[in-house]
Amino acid sequence: MEPDWDVIVIGAGMAGLSAAQKLHAAGQRVLVLEKSRGIGGRMATRRDEPRQWDHGAQYFTARSAPFRRQVAIWLRANLISRWHAPVYVWDGQNLQASTPQQRFVGTPKMNAPLRAIAASLEIKYSTEVTAIKATAQGWEVCAGQQVWQMRQLVMAIPAPQAATLIPPAHPMQAIAASISMEPCWAVMLTSDQAINLPFAAAFINEGALSWLAHDSSKSERTGQHWVLHASVAWSQAHLEDTADDVIALLVPEFNRLLLQWGQAEPTYSRATAHRWRYARGNIAAPIIQSAESGLVVAGDWLAGGRVEGAYLSGLNAAESLLAVFAADVDQ
Numbered sequence: 001m002e003p004d005w006d007v008i009v010i011g012a013g014m015a016g017l018s019a020a021q022k023l024h025a026a027g028q029r030v031l032v033l034e035k036s037r038g039i040g041g042r043m044a045t046r047r048d049e050p051r052q053w054d055h056g057a058q059y060f061t062a063r064s065a066p067f068r069r070q071v072a073i074w075l076r077a078n079l080i081s082r083w084h085a086p087v088y089v090w091d092g093q094n095l096q097a098s099t100p101q102q103r104f105v106g107t108p109k110m111n112a113p114l115r116a117i118a119a120s121l122e123i124k125y126s127t128e129v130t131a132i133k134a135t136a137q138g139w140e141v142c143a144g145q146q147v148w149q150m151r152q153l154v155m156a157i158p159a160p161q162a163a164t165l166i167p168p169a170h171p172m173q174a175i176a177a178s179i180s181m182e183p184c185w186a187v188m189l190t191s192d193q194a195i196n197l198p199f200a201a202a203f204i205n206e207g208a209l210s211w212l213a214h215d216s217s218k219s220e221r222t223g224q225h226w227v228l229h230a231s232v233a234w235s236q237a238h239l240e241d242t243a244d245d246v247i248a249l250l251v252p253e254f255n256r257l258l259l260q261w262g263q264a265e266p267t268y269s270r271a272t273a274h275r276w277r278y279a280r281g282n283i284a285a286p287i288i289q290s291a292e293s294g295l296v297v298a299g300d301w302l303a304g305g306r307v308e309g310a311y312l313s314g315l316n317a318a319e320s321l322l323a324v325f326a327a328d329v330d331q
């Protein structure tokens, strides 16, 4: 029986959509399966009208030629913009400007460029893949009672989640299982008063926080909306806390820093928290995957642990599958 699809991509984050875009452009019949209700994965924006906060990825940089080309296209289409606001570093004693670099953000939301990619793709949302298995024609993917057949498969999800789905005999299973990804608690705040700091965001190298940002300083955002990220150590120690407990502990940390920087303690009209169980992770040394089995794995954790790495790993996954596809045609 002819498979339903040429390729199924599991995960509609940057890695999955970068792979799907490349495969679709090459003429493959591609279906993307995504467990949540929207796209973007960790390039996420929490909305609570009229408020919004980018509570996952804060910005991204572009160093490699392929990603710089993609960024240029998104800039021209006004899907992203440069975040010019000053970013500082706090070491517990001093505030200093951080190393200057070009920072990009999706506009008006972090996932805007991914929404543009998704517009030309077939995506099934609220569909959590629960099992995969090899078949004579390629692969079979199950999400509860739903089953799809396809020739090739891209698994573009965080390593610990990939490790539970990849069959034990596949070489990528042990690699995915060996990667531990670090958690991050994020707190989203709306202050009633303007907070007048000389910077829009800061890396924090002491205490419970690792980052804070005036999210509304990004292009096409307004208001007094702030994002706090806890450090890895703090997030690990408080992994199973409730969101309310996390807010009760991290907001005073923010207030303590504001007082140290000469600001009065603000009042907040909104405070919510989100736990990223698998925020970041990275493989120690790059690996070259074989696509012969028809299954390739993609994700930031395979290529540097950032938005750019996710994009590049998706591109690599797609190119390796296309090479196998072309070799099959030649036979």
Ligand SMILES: Cc1cc2nc3c(=O)[nH]c(=O)nc-3n(C[C@H](O)[C@H](O)[C@H](O)COP(=O)(O)OP(=O)(O)OC[C@H]3O[C@@H](n4cnc5c(N)ncnc54)[C@H](O)[C@@H]3O)c2cc1C
Pocket (backbone or CB within 6 Å): 010, 011, 012, 013, 014, 015, 016, 033, 034, 035, 036, 039, 040, 041, 042, 043, 055, 056, 057, 058, 059, 060, 061, 127, 128, 129, 130, 156, 157, 158, 161, 184, 186, 229, 276, 278, 279, 280, 298, 299, 300, 301, 305, 306, 307, 308, 310
């Ligand atoms: C708090 C935080 C701050 C960050 N800050 C930055 C930053 O400033 N700059 C930067 O470059 N990067 C940052 N990152 C990292 C960046 O967000 C990631 O590198 C990138 O978004 C990862 O993309 P991905 O496609 O690999 O994975 P994801 O974005 O995690 O996408 C995976 C997708 O797969 C879906 N999925 C998972 N399991 C299944 C399943 N079984 N079935 C179907 N779908 C499934 C998920 O719902 C998700 O949509 C940050 C991340 C976090 C969490």
